[in-house]
Amino acid sequence: MIKSSINPVLTLDYMxxxxxxxxxxxxxxxxxxxxxxxxxxxxxxxxxxxIVFGISDKTRRLEGINAVGAEKINNFINAPMDCCNPTPEYQEEFLDIENAEGQPDRLLLLHIYPSVDRVISTANGSVFLRIGDRKRELKGDDLRKLEYSKGARHYEDELNHDVKISDLDEELIKQYKEILGSPDILAEQLLSSRGFYKEQNGKKYLTNAAVLLFAKNVYQFYPNCRIRFIRYDGTSAGVGTQMNMIKDTNIEYPILKIVEEAKRFIAAQLREFTSLDSETGNFKTVEEYPPFAWAEGIVNAVAHREYAMEGKYIKVTMYDDRLEIESPGKLPNIVTVDNIRTTNFSRNPRMARVLADFGIVKELNEGVKRIYSDMENYFLEAPEYSEPSGQTVKLVLRNNIIARTARQTETAEKKMAEYWNKLDAVEKDIVTIMGSRSCITATELSVMVSKTRRTINKKLSNLLEIGVVKMNGNKHDPALTYSLNI
Incomplete structure (x- = not known):
């Protein structure tokens, strides 16, 4: 089969x-x-x-490239260097084919790689973006947003001509002076030294970052600097006569205050559940979610959101079975849903630095790993990161309320106590995990308990025999799940 070795999806038939x-x-x-x-x-x-050269984009006829000569082929290969500024990363590839005339020929493939930290323009200064099967020229606000997303331009560094230093919160400025060990420095000096107060045409102005961080009334200047908390009764949002929203609150503060205010408010909304204690076999009261996990989700949303997106705000939605934290803007630069646990990049480096000075955040992305580990330690599903609309980042934490509420009975306590001391260490681990989940597969248990499938299958057989565990489905089903039989 003729296909690209760089992108195997591109077979000749596909192209x-x-x-x-x-x-x-x-x-x-x-x-x-x-x-x-x-x-x-x-x-x-x-x-x-x-970009595949040698196939007509109008008729899809397999023309090949040999007929145009070596010089023109070389010009195609050099086009990213000759026709764009700066030169993007790319790689050429030739595929041997038989053209529509039945003659040996070739295709030229130019593989263009994404530019992670620069905007690539044409030689005449025009900038384009691929959207679906079309290219779109970007100008004005659209171009500026692309520059923000690439880190080539930072919204936080742009000047706000309407805000004065007197509009800032004196107490926050005082705290910042003390944190930096300069309690007697003038506010203007402090802000200038940190890049928050800059000169333009002979006058000095505060940056967006300064206002977002320190403003007394941030809503006056940036009404989108807020967290909206919505709570629903149930596992979905109803509309019309089925409306089930029971709380809708806006939390509006400058960035240096909004995190703590949001944490305080949301903590009061969260519930407590019961979970099986792996040491005693008894059920104990635990938080609905690991406290660090949801709080760090709030911190990351505040620190790394796209503040240039007008009309957008951070939204925290609480359902019976999950908590969703949605932040405006795509994941910054080189960070993806797949590498978010290991890749560091800050969309708002100056603001992130101040948040770190105040102890609100530590190193960028340090907390994401712990969100995963804390959810695992609570025997809950792994956190789910996504970019549902291509314009927001969503974190979903699930609490498995169905499994947990099913354990909150006196009968369950007594039945578990009857068998607990008869279980070995591995069996106790299995039962503990099941105590916080509605169902689980043997493969998942093997990973979480760090035992082979053979060992897990043997332990499950024992637990099935004494009646602690039940099968959900046919034993020959590869997707068979197990759950506690209490």
Missing amino acids: IHEDENKIFDRKSAQLKPSDIADEISAYANADGGT
Whole structure:
């Protein structure tokens, strides 16, 4: 099969018959190399993609590239360097084919990689972005937002011409002076030294970061600097006559106050459940979610959200079975849903630094690993990060209320006490995990208990025999799950 070794999705059949999309574009080798500058810019500024030369984008005829000659082929290869500024990262690849005339020929594939920290423009200064199967030229606010997302420009560093130092919270400024060990320094000196008070055309102005951090009335200047908390009765949001919203509160403070205020308010809304104690076999009262996990989710939303997005705010939604924290803006720069536990990058480095000075955050992303570990220690599902709309980041923490409430009976206590001392250490671990979950597979137990499937299967057989555990489904089903039989 003829296919790309760099992106195996791009088989010859795919490149001929599939519609052009987010990852590839067909081009005839008859066009000018300078004519592909727009596509190169668009792919580099988005998620990357491949330009395939040698297939007509109009008729999908397999033309090949050999007929245009070595010089033009070389110009195609050099187009990212010759026609774009700065040069994006890319790689060329040739595929041997038989063209529509039945002659040996080749395709040229230009693999354009995403630019993580620079905006790529064409030689004439135009900037494009790939959206679906089309490219879009960016100007004005759209271009500025792209620069924010690439870290080529920071919203926090832009000047606010309407705010005066007298609009800042004197107590917060005083705390900051003391934290930095300079209690007697003037506010203007402090803010200038940290890059929050800058000169423009002979006058000095506060930056957006200074106002977001220290304003007495942040809503006056940035009404989107808020956290909206919504609580529903049930596991979904009803509408109309089924409306089940029981609380809707806005928390509006400057960044240096909003985290603690939000933590205080949300802590009062969370509940307590029962969970099986692995030491005694008794049920104990535990928090609905690990305290660090949800609090760190709030901190990260505040520290790393996109403040330039007008009309957007952080939303915390509480359902019976989960807590959702949604923050405006995509994950910053090189951070993805898959690497969020290990990759560090700050969209708002100056504000993050001040939050660290105040002890509100530590090192960037240090807490994400602990969110995962704390949820695991509570025997809860792993946290779920997603970008549902491409414009927000959502963190979902699930509490498994169904499994937990099912354990809150005197009968369950007595039945577990009857068997607990008959279980070995591995069996106790299995039962403890099941005590906080509605169901679980043998494979999941093997990972969580750090035992082989053979050992887990043997222990499950013992637990089934004495009646502590039950099977949910047919024993020959590869997706068979188990749960406590109490």
